Amino acid sequence: MTDTASPDTRQRDADDAGLAPTHGRPYGSVAVAGVPAPDSNSLRDPQDRRLPRIAGPCGLIIFGVTGDLARKKLLPAVYDLANRGLLPPGFALVGFARRDWANQDFEQIVHDAVKEHARTPFREEVWKQLKEGCRFVPGELGDDASFERLRATIEDLDRERGTNGNHAFYLSVPPRMFPVTIRQLKEHGLADQSPRHWRRVVVEKPFGHDLQSARELNRIVSEVFPPEAVFRIDHYLGKETVQNILALRFANQLYEPVWNANYVDHVQITMAEDIGIEGRAGYYDGIGAARDVIQNHLLQLLALNAMEEPVSFDAKSLRIEKQKVLAAVQLPRRLDLHTARGQYAEGWAGGVKVPGYLGEEGIPADSRTETYAAIKLEIDTRRWAGVPFYLRTGKRLARRVTEVGVVFKRAPHLPFAETATEELGHNTLVMRIQPDEGITLRFGSKVPGSQMEIRDVTMDFAYGGAFTESSPEAYERLILDVLLGEPPLFPRHEEVELSWQILDPIVNYWAEHDKPDQYPAGTWGPASANEMLARDGRTWRRP
Incomplete structure (x- = not known):
């Protein structure tokens, strides 16, 4: 991307x-x-984040x-x-x-x-x-x-x-x-x-193409470089909006008390692209959406949203909490009912007619590589027991967006007449990773008038309008961290292997079954993805 x-x-x-x-x-x-420029080797207080x-x-x-x-x-x-x-x-x-x-x-x-x-x-x-x-x-x-x-x-x-x-x-x-x-x-x-x-x-990335290859790669790397000298790049972790998930959760008393199964109905994590494979047939075919995005980006977003509060934000403390979450992830028993995959067909994108995946240059006519993947996961911890996490990613979708939507349970509405809340949905906190970086909170408010009628409204925070500082590009932050030897934003090999343990059974199941469902370019994916959530009485968000 x-x-x-x-x-x-x-x-x-x-x-x-x-x-x-x-x-x-x-x-x-x-x-x-008013102060002379400091030398790059001058001593600094490592706790003073105001200094560059x-x-x-x-x-x-x-x-x-x-x-x-x-x-x-x-x-x-x-x-x-x-x-x-x-x-x-x-x-x-x-x-x-x-x-x-x-x-x-x-x-x-x-x-x-x-x-x-x-x-x-x-x-x-x-x-x-x-x-x-x-x-x-x-x-x-x-x-x-x-x-x-x-x-x-x-x-x-x-x-x-x-x-x-x-x-x-x-x-x-x-x-x-x-x-x-x-x-x-x-x-x-x-x-x-x-x-x-x-x-x-x-x-x-990618760090291998399955658990076995990831372990072999980790073995080779560890024979040459010590763990603290190995930096596995996941550029999503360098984004300010991803790091802000930790600030939102742990710097504010408002959210953490309701960040659990008592109040959260489900969580949706979406990374949608409106482009196709863009001439990357040699890389993409045989890899697919799940290996390319879910194994790294989306499972890291899941871990950051579901982890317990670390004792500090140093690399070791963050890694411990993320590993706990990934180790507690449970796959659905029926992969046929709770996963979906698709392949874009020809359609319209940005007002231009575009070919389907099988019509892209360099793609075999019988390719079974998925360009859309959606999975349901649960986390077997006290905080998240019974709360489904829905992850989806795809190419040639309706728009480019990456977001995390925390959807809260409905209020009982006991004091209200049924008609007063018929237009009211779930309270939802949406963390927009890109491109419109920010946070949106959806909640119910009274409609002006003589009747008690409740309707959804939103409060919106946008990075671009709230700060004079601009966010550094992800690779700027990550390259600087490599040169400084600071590893908090880099997954260690344990996280990589746990992620493959989660994904391997799913891609192996897909490999043994039918071809991916077709979906027209410019839409939100195959019908099977909507059916996956409908079985749980839920629907995908439309960003």
């Missing part, structure tokens, strides 16, 4: 990124009114730097961090890919990606200093000579740029290439840890 910033957002970024005070100065220092977190001397090596992820997300995020003054002056950026490029060619690629996709304004002085640390290493992931060139490049950067041996390796490559890349890092001494420097690895 691609997040795009509106012109208004770009302008807010320019206003809020602290750019005006830093004009004319290199990145790596941040000015506070600036990475120390380090470098970032991106494998697969020619891919869409690097061009549209990673390289612009690095520039935006530099523009915000959050990278050290000697920061180094190394690209590794199968291209016969010189350093100057790579610099141009980075420049073009930044100009097209960066969220903060382009500034020559920032670009000039970032460019000085750019290097490119041509090569193959399985080629020893290529990794020897990479090792020599890193050693040169340590001397020239003062990166001090601190390097993070970002694996923006197909998952099948993770093992060979990690083994090469080990064999050429690039993963060696010491008290004087750190080495870290960043692994993009």
